[in-house]
Every structure is written in C-alpha cells, then in structure tokens.
Amino acid sequence: MAVSEPVRALLTSFDARQPAALARAVSIVENHRPGFDELLAALHPRLGRSRRIGLTGPPGAGKSTLSTGLTAAYRAAGLTVGVVAVDPTSPFTGGALLGDRIRMESVALDPGVFIRSMATRGSLGGLAATTREVADVLDGFGFDRIIIETVGVGQSELDIARMADTSVVALVPESGDSIQTLKAGLMEIADIFVINKADRPGADRLKHEVELMLGLRMGHAFRSIPAHHGVELRTTNPARMARKAAETEADHWTPPVLPTVGVKGEGIHDLIGAIDRHFAYLERTGELRARRRQRLRERVVEVVEDRVRARLWRDDMTNAWIEERLPELESGALTPFAAADALLERSGDLLTRGRT
Amino acid sequence: MAVSEPVRALLTSFDARQPAALARAVSIVENHRPGFDELLAALHPRLGRSRRIGLTGPPGAGKSTLSTGLTAAYRAAGLTVGVVAVDPTSPFTGGALLGDRIRMESVALDPGVFIRSMATRGSLGGLAATTREVADVLDGFGFDRIIIETVGVGQSELDIARMADTSVVALVPESGDSIQTLKAGLMEIADIFVINKADRPGADRLKHEVELMLGLRMGHAFRSIPAHHGVELRTTNPARMARKAAETEADHWTPPVLPTVGVKGEGIHDLIGAIDRHFAYLERTGELRARRRQRLRERVVEVVEDRVRARLWRDDMTNAWIEERLPELESGALTPFAAADALLERSGDLLTRGRT
Numbered sequence: 001m002a003v004s005e006p007v008r009a010l011l012t013s014f015d016a017r018q019p020a021a022l023a024r025a026v027s028i029v030e031n032h033r034p035g036f037d038e039l040l041a042a043l044h045p046r047l048g049r050s051r052r053i054g055l056t057g058p059p060g061a062g063k064s065t066l067s068t069g070l071t072a073a074y075r076a077a078g079l080t081v082g083v084v085a086v087d088p089t090s091p092f093t094g095g096a097l098l099g100d101r102i103r104m105e106s107v108a109l110d111p112g113v114f115i116r117s118m119a120t121r122g123s124l125g126g127l128a129a130t131t132r133e134v135a136d137v138l139d140g141f142g143f144d145r146i147i148i149e150t151v152g153v154g155q156s157e158l159d160i161a162r163m164a165d166t167s168v169v170a171l172v173p174e175s176g177d178s179i180q181t182l183k184a185g186l187m188e189i190a191d192i193f194v195i196n197k198a199d200r201p202g203a204d205r206l207k208h209e210v211e212l213m214l215g216l217r218m219g220h221a222f223r224s225i226p227a228h229h230g231v232e233l234r235t236t237n238p239a240r241m242a243r244k245a246a247e248t249e250a251d252h253w254t255p256p257v258l259p260t261v262g263v264k265g266e267g268i269h270d271l272i273g274a275i276d277r278h279f280a281y282l283e284r285t286g287e288l289r290a291r292r293r294q295r296l297r298e299r300v301v302e303v304v305e306d307r308v309r310a311r312l313w314r315d316d317m318t319n320a321w322i323e324e325r326l327p328e329l330e331s332g333a334l335t336p337f338a339a340a341d342a343l344l345e346r347s348g349d350l351l352t353r354g355r356t
Numbered sequence: 357m358a359v360s361e362p363v364r365a366l367l368t369s370f371d372a373r374q375p376a377a378l379a380r381a382v383s384i385v386e387n388h389r390p391g392f393d394e395l396l397a398a399l400h401p402r403l404g405r406s407r408r409i410g411l412t413g414p415p416g417a418g419k420s421t422l423s424t425g426l427t428a429a430y431r432a433a434g435l436t437v438g439v440v441a442v443d444p445t446s447p448f449t450g451g452a453l454l455g456d457r458i459r460m461e462s463v464a465l466d467p468g469v470f471i472r473s474m475a476t477r478g479s480l481g482g483l484a485a486t487t488r489e490v491a492d493v494l495d496g497f498g499f500d501r502i503i504i505e506t507v508g509v510g511q512s513e514l515d516i517a518r519m520a521d522t523s524v525v526a527l528v529p530e531s532g533d534s535i536q537t538l539k540a541g542l543m544e545i546a547d548i549f550v551i552n553k554a555d556r557p558g559a560d561r562l563k564h565e566v567e568l569m570l571g572l573r574m575g576h577a578f579r580s581i582p583a584h585h586g587v588e589l590r591t592t593n594p595a596r597m598a599r600k601a602a603e604t605e606a607d608h609w610t611p612p613v614l615p616t617v618g619v620k621g622e623g624i625h626d627l628i629g630a631i632d633r634h635f636a637y638l639e640r641t642g643e644l645r646a647r648r649r650q651r652l653r654e655r656v657v658e659v660v661e662d663r664v665r666a667r668l669w670r671d672d673m674t675n676a677w678i679e680e681r682l683p684e685l686e687s688g689a690l691t692p693f694a695a696a697d698a699l700l701e702r703s704g705d706l707l708t709r710g711r712t
Contacts, residue, residue: 037693045688289686296685296692300678301669303696308664313657322656329652330645332401336652337393340659348708351664352701 007038014141019111022141026116029133037303040133043140048292050082050139051279054164054189055149061170062196065262066271067149071113073268074145080112082138084131086150086160114138128159129302132295135163161189163295165288166278168271170194171210173202187213190255192274198259198267210257253281311354312347321346363394370497375467378497382472385489393659396489399496404648406438406495407635410520410545411505417526418552421618422627423505427469429624430501436468438494442487442506442516470494484515485658488651491519517545519651521644522634524627526550527566529558543569546611548630554615554623566613609637667710668703677702 003011013021029036053070057063064085071081118131131148138146150160161167169190174197193214195207256274260267282288312318321343328334344351359367369377385392409426413419420441427437474487487504494502506516517523525546530553549570551563612630616623638644668674677699684690700707 041691041693044691047688293682293686296682297678299692300681300685300695300699303692304668304699305661305665307696307700309661312660322653325656326649326652329656330649332403335397335400336655336659337397337400339656340663343656343660344663345708348704351707352704 003042004035004038007035007042010039011042017111017142019114022114022137025137025141026114026134029137030116030118030130032130036133040136043136046140046142047136048139050135050143050146051166051275052135052139052146052148052164053275054161054167055147055170056158056161056167056186056189057170057194057196058172060174061172062262063149063170066168066170066194066196066260066268067147069260069262069265069268070145070147070272072265073272075110075112079144080142081114082135082141082143082146083113083115084134084138084146084148085115085117086127086131086148114141114143126302126306128163129306131160132163132299132302158186158189163298165282165291166191166275168192168194168275170196171206172197173200173206191253191278192255192271193257194267194271195257195259196262199261199264203259207257207259214255214257251281251285253278307354308351311350312343315350318343318347318350359398360391360394363391363398366395367398373467373498375470378470378493381493381497382470382490385493386472386474386486388486392489396492399492402496402498403492404495406491406499406502407522407631408491408495408502408504408520409631410517410523411503411526412507412514412517412523412542412545413526413550413552414528415507416530417528418618419505419507419526422524422526422550422552422616422624423503425616425618425621425624426501426503426628428621429628431466431468435500436498437470438491438497438499438502439469439471440487440490440494440502440504441471441473442483442504470497470499482658482662484519485662487516488519488655488658514542514545519654521638521647522547522631524548524550524631526552527562528553529556529562547609547634548611548627549613550623550627551613551615552618555617555620559615563613563615570611570613607637607641609634663710664707667706668699671706674699674703674706 010021010025014025025039027033028039055063055067055070067083067085071083074081116134118127118134131150135146135148148160148164161169167189169186169192171193173195193210195203195210197203198207258267258270258274260271262268279288282291322339325334325339329336329339366377366381370381381395383389384395411419411423411426423439423441427439430437472490474483474490487506491502491504504516504520517525523545525542525548527549529551549566551559551566553559554563614623614626614630616627618624635644638647678695681690681695685692685695
C-alpha cells in the first residue's frame with residue numbers, strides 16, 4: 001500500500017522518538033479516525049520487537065500498583081515501557097480513573113514510559129480489537145515492554161489478556177473464596193499467578209489452593225473435569241490442552257504462584273524473573289511463534305469483521321432499506337432472518353469492495 | 357419460509373403449553389443448534405405479548421432475591437413468568453450459580469415459571485444476541501412477564517438491559533460511594549431505581565443522591581455535563597436525550613427511586629406498581645412502539661452479523677486461505693488490512709448466499 005504524506009510524516013516522527021507523535025498516533029488508532037488503518041498497516045512490518053505482558057485480576061487486586069512496580073523496575077533496567085490500561089467497562093465502578101491519575105503523576109516526566117487508558121468502545125470496533133491496535137502502535141514505536149492491564153471482569157477482558165505473550169493473573173487473599181470461583185478460562189490463560197497483598201492473612205492458603213488447582217489442570221487435561229469447589233473446568237481450547245499435555249512429556253511450563261506486596265515493591269523482581277523465564281520458554285519451544293501466529297489470524301478476522309460492520313451500517317442505503325422493512329417486521333409478515341438474508345443478498349458489491 | 361416438520365411439532369407442543377418443549381426450544385436457540393433460526397422465525401409473528409423487564413445492578417445488590425420476589429408476586433396475581441438470568445461473565449465470580457440453585461428449588465414445581473441461566477457464549481453469536489433470542493422464545497411461548505436479570509458489570513450486560521421494555525437498576529447502601537461511580541450509560545437506561553437492602557444504614561443518603569443525579573440529568577439533557585462526583589455524564593444517545601427533553605414539556609417519566617428489602621419481600625408491590633405505571637406510560641406516549649421498533653432494527657443487524665461470521669469463519673476454504681497467508685503476514689510483507697480486503701474481495705458469493 002502506498003503511504004500517504006501524513007502517515008509518512010508520523011512515521012518519521014516515530015523514528016525520531018517524538019512523544020507527541022506517539023500520543024497522536026494512539027489517538028488516531030483508538031478512535032479509528034481517518035487513516036488509522038493506513039497507519040497500522042505501515043507499522044505492521046515493525047511489529048514483534050516488544051514483549052507483551054497481560055495483567056488481569058479482580059477489582060481490588062492491586063493491578064495498577066503491580067503495573068507501576070513493573071514499570072519502575074523495567075525502567076531501572078534501562079527498558080522502555082508502554083502501558084495500556086483497559087478501563088473497567090462496568091457501569092458501576094470507576095476506580096481505574098483515580099488510579100491512573102495517581103500513576104500518571106509519578107511517571108509523567110519520564111519519556112521512556114507511555115500510559116494510555118482505554119475507555120469502552122461503542123458497538124463498532126470492540127474493546128479487545130482496539131486494545132490490540134493500540135498495543136501494535138506501542139510495539140511499532142519500539143517499546144521494550146508493553147503491559148496490557150485489564151480489570152478482568154468480563155469476557156472481553158479475557159480476550160485482551162489472551163493476546164499477550166505472557167499473561168499474569170493477580171489475586172488477593174481478601175477475595176476469600178475467590179479460588180473457588182475462578183473460571184476455567186482464567187486457568188487457561190494464566191502463565192503466572194501473583195498473590196498480591198501477600199502480607200495479609202490467608203495468602204498462604206490461597207497460594208496452596210491455586211497450586212492445587214494447577215495440579216488438577218495438568219492431570220486432567222483431556223477431559224471435562226467435574227464440578228470442584230462448585231467450579232466447572234471446561235476444556236474450551238482442545239488444541240492448547242493437547243499441547244499442554246504434550247509438554248508434560250518434554251519441555252514444560254508450570255505457572256508459578258508468586259507472593260507480592262505491590263505497595264512495598266516486594267516480589268516485583270521475582271515477578272520480572274518469572275516473566276523472563278516464561279519468555280525464554282516461549283522462544284525455546286516455538287510457542288512464541290505459535291502465539292504470535294494466532295494473534296495474526298485473529299487480527300485478520302477482526303479487521304474483516306470491522307470492515308463488514310463499517311461498510312454495512314455506515315451505509316445510508318442499507319439503513320434506509322432496513323427502515324423500509326420495519327412495518328413488515330412489526331406486523332410479523334417479515335422475520336429478522338428473512339430480512340437479514342435479503343439484505344446480504346443485495347449487499348455483495350458493498351461487502352466486497354465498499355461503496356464506490 | 358416453509359416450516360419443517362420438527363419445528364411444526366415443537367410449535368404444536370408450545371400451543372399445548374408443554375414445559376419439556378419449552379426447555380428443548382430454549383436449548384436449541386441458546387446453543388444455535390440446527391433449526392434455531394427456523395424456530396425463531398416461526399415464533400416471530402407471536403412476539404410482543406410479553407412485557408420484558410430488565411433487572412441489573414452491581415454484584416451483591418440482591419438481584420436474584422428481587423427477581424424471585426417479583427416472580428412470586430406476579431404468580432400470586434395469576435401471571436406467568438419467564439426469567440433469563442445472565443451469568444456473570446467474570447472469570448473471578450461465580451455467585452449467580454449458587455443463587456440459581458436456591459431459586460430453582462423454590463419454583464421448580466410451578467409450571468407457570470421458567471428460569472434459564474445463560475452462560476457466556478463464545479465469539480460466534482454473542483451474549484446479548486443470544487439473551488434476546490431466548491427472551492423471544494419465552495415471549496413466543498406466551499409468558500406474561502419476562503425478567504432479564506444481568507449482573508451489570510460490563511458493556512454486554514448494559515446492552516442486555518437496554519433491550520427490555522422497562523429497565524430496573526438495583527443499588528445497595530453498601531456500594532457506599534457507588535453513586536459517585538455510576539456511569540452515564542446506566543443513568544440512561546434506568547427507568548426505575550431500586551435501593552435494595554433499604555433497612556441498612558446509608559439507604560436514605562443513597563436515595564437522595566440518586567434523585568439529585570436524576571435532577572441533574574433532566575436539567576442538562578442537551579449538553580455534556582462536567583465531572584460531578586468524579587463522574588462524566590456523556591449524552592451518548594442524542595435522540596433519546598432530545599426525546600427526554602421534549603417529554604419535560606408534555607407527558608413525562610421521571611425514574612422513581614424505590615426502597616426495597618428483597619429478603620423480606622418489602623417494597624416488591626411498590627416496584628410492581630412502578631413497572632405497571634411505566635408500561636402504561638410507554639404505551640400512552642408511543643415509546644413502547646419506538647423501543648420495540650429499535651429492538652427489531654437491532655435484531656436485523658445481529659442476524660446479519662451472525663450470518664456473516666458463520667459463513668466466513670465456518671468455511672474451510674476461508675480458513676485455509678488465511679492459513680496460506682500466514683508466512684507473508686509474519687514476515688510483514690502482507691498486512692492484516694490488505695489480507696482482509698483481499699479476503700472480502702473473493703468472498704462475495706459466500707457472503708451473499710452462503711456456500712452452496
């Protein structure tokens with residue numbers, strides 16, 4: 001694809017490592033402003049230098065603190081860090097905003113750190129896709145580490161965590177019976193567990209329970225495990241489960257369970273060590289390439305779906321066509337299925353080439 | 357559309373009000389098993405008899421208890437009730453499961469009640485769409501009231517609440533500063549607020565704060581309201597805001613804020629009265645028809661997107677085509693955008709007619 005003048009100028013500013021250019025590029029991509037796809041396409045050949053670390057956990061697990069701790073430690077080691085903090089999509093909680101303001105202050109003057117909070121996106125696009133795109137911009141800019149922090153309360157947050165090279169799941173003793181309520185998806189994505197606020201009562205018990213559960217997972221990789229502690233563990237990803245089982249006979253990764261006290265910075269270096277060991281394991285076994293290939297597959301799917309939605313629903317004629325069908329839909333003479341089939345039947349050119 | 361024999365048999369069982377047929381129909385639709393679209397299409401002309409009540413709120417707000425209380429009260433009035441309880445999609449909480457088991461016991465023998473818990477769906481389909489489809493089955497079966505209960509922690513839960521005729525938002529004094537963290541989307545969808553566990557300290561203060569916020573909303577309908585209590589109120593739906601403003605000069609609905617104590621059944625009858633008044637208001641002003649037309653528009657969009665995803669991603673040739681492109685995608689020679697455009701360009705017939 002030929003690169004337009006504004007995008008070329010932006011890329012030149014990237015090469016000069018201008019923070020303002022980065023902030024502008026992230027905003028363009030986050031809001032899907034004109035040229036966002038051209039920019040991402042131009043950055044595509046540069047991707048893959050950054051290591052992406054996912055950090056998820058229940059509200060109150062201290063994720064902001066952990067991510068600030070990781071950032072400080074990486075900076076001390078001379079590495080640059082980009083942070084994408086996905087705002088809770090909950091209509092009932094707004095905690096992350098405050099956390100971000102505090103964080104911003106402590107690193108605002110460090111050009112080796114870039115933090116962006118992502119708000120909920122509307123129906124076009126989708127939060128997981130946009131988060132991945134912003135991470136791609138940070139990768140293209142050349143950050144050594146990218147931390148993708150999500151509040152982990154919904155499916156989309158799991159999807160986000162899944163796109164990292166290494167997924168860290170943070171738990172706290174206060175969650176109390178949280179181990180009993182961990183869902184299978186979480187056990188599947190966690191490469192490293194952190195027991196944060198480990199100076200509080202119950203930390204040892206929680207660590208023991210997580211380790212017990214990990215043992216269960218490894219032992220029963222091939223079948224659905226019956227309810228345990230009221231939790232159904234489903235083998236939702238057979239390929240990965242099969243790979244896990246194969247690993248048990250060769251090179252093998254057992255997620256470590258690490259105690260941390262984020263506010264005191266305790267355990268952060270052990271966490272960084274575990275992340276490094278996990279990355280080395282990924283490289284050694286070819287799993288890194290497999291994960292990144294999976295990311296590329298998902299990217300193509302995302303872009304296709306985004307294109308389809310944009311072409312159909314931003315098209316005046318399509319919307320007018322639906323509007324004209326409403327009386328029949330209301331009366332029951334036309335079903336949404338028949339309407340959808342008819343709409344697709346007439347939208348061939350629009351879908352394949354866009355309105356020209 | 358000609359109705360196939362199995363679907364005709366199912367509809368006959370529906371007319372005979374056989375609970376087993378209902379359970380089977382719901383399972384077919386929930387899991388998008390073969391014939392689900394034919395079944396929904398056949399039910400489409402029957403829709404609209406049920407009143408749909410959305411019930412959302414933060415974890416711990418007592419939604420299960422409220423919905424059980426509503427169900428019991430409706431049953432006492434001779435009305436049948438279908439409940440769709442959307443499981444928390446959180447990987448960290450599993451509370452709804454226990455709640456459901458308790459509920460099921462108290463109503464399991466009442467043929468006038470049907471309860472279905474919805475689990476998280478995979479990437480095909482989507483939770484909001486599937487919830488709406490299950491509600492359609494219950495509507496087609498002829499339930500007088502349908503309660504759609506969601507834990508309200510994510511965007512998809514908001515989408516679900518939005519599809520009801522009347523949306524009830526439950527809060528509790530324990531949420532403490534919850535009123536400070538309510539997001540705009542929630543204020544927009546709430547037709548009725550419930551302060552549950554109103555016998556606990558802080559209930560009056562919370563009621564006062566919600567009423568204050570509602571006053572703010574009505575007074576500033578046309579512009580973005582600056583941060584108040586750290587909350588940004590965005591006018592994300594201009595059409596609805598404009599309608600709201602028009603209402604202030606004519607027939608007008610101010611969301612009531614009702615205290616309840618769900619476990620004691622206190623306030624349930626006031627809540628039912630408010631729901632009835634709201635429904636009468638919807639009918640009187642034409643808003644009911646407007647909401648249901650909007651539901652039909654969204655249904656067509658959902659079905660189109662579902663068809664597109666099914667046709668593309670369940671197609672072996674499409675997946676093989678992406679697989680062949682992976683080396684170029686990995687090397688950076690091909691971008692996901694160029695791949696997506698090429699894929700759409702070659703998929704015209706597949707998208708408009710499906711693989712034949």
